[in-house]
Amino acid sequence: MTEKVVEIKNLTFRYDNRIILKDINLTINKGEFFGLIGPNGSGKSTLLKLILGLLKLQQGEIILFGKGRDVCQDWDKIGYVSQKANSFNTGFPATVFEVVSMGLIGQKRLFRRLNREDRERVLEVIRLVGLFDLEKRNIGKLSGGQQQRVFIARALVKKPQLLILDEPTVGIDSESTRKFFYLLEKLNKEMGITIIMVSHDIGILNKYVTRFHHLEV
Helix, strand or coil: CCCEEEEEEEEEEEECCEEEEEEEEEEEECCCEEEEECCCCCCHHHHHHHHCCCCCCCEEEEEECCEEHHHCCCHHHEEEECCHHHHCCCCCCCEHHHHHHHHHECCECCCCCCCHHHHHHHHHHHHHCCCHHHCCCEHHHCCHHHHHHHHHHHHHCCCCCEEEEECCCCCCCHHHHHHHHHHHHHHHHCCCCEEEEECCCHHHHHHHCCEEEECCC
8 A cells, every 4th residue: 555655635825815825735655756846936845845844834734644744743754955055054164974963953952962873874874975085074165066965964864754855956067966866866766765856957857756746826
């Protein structure tokens, strides 16, 4: 039997009485690489924020891992990577290791130092995304593609079952984008991580996704 990771039922959302999303119905199953496409203003990022609990539901229902979103206790099963340019100051004085370890916040007590198991986990995901030799490098010294790999590692360090990405290839060159999708394909097919990704690049997205949904303005 197919396991449902995300179910969206009759979802409608408004900003200042303007309808952004209208009567959205979607089901995303375990192991899928799901693409979300549409023009600017179609509500792609808004839909992700609703799934993540960052916006209050107005009309409709979202079910995560079989439970209503507002009673869901499985947030550690979800990793999120937002648009890099809008979410992280690359001048921030932190190394690759330090940024990735931030993904453990919430699972650790505040100010508690990383133990040996934590450090090994951080190094494991840094190795997984192909940056093992750069663990001590300041993140501001990395290329755009390398920085996005760091953000992926930060999301993966808590061992999520669902990875949500909001246009993660914005501002990245074509070769870095290709390598980035290769990494996502590995995470999806070899590790079984369900992926939801917003992208404007329909051409490359279509090569990798299981299926996609188009949002209209």
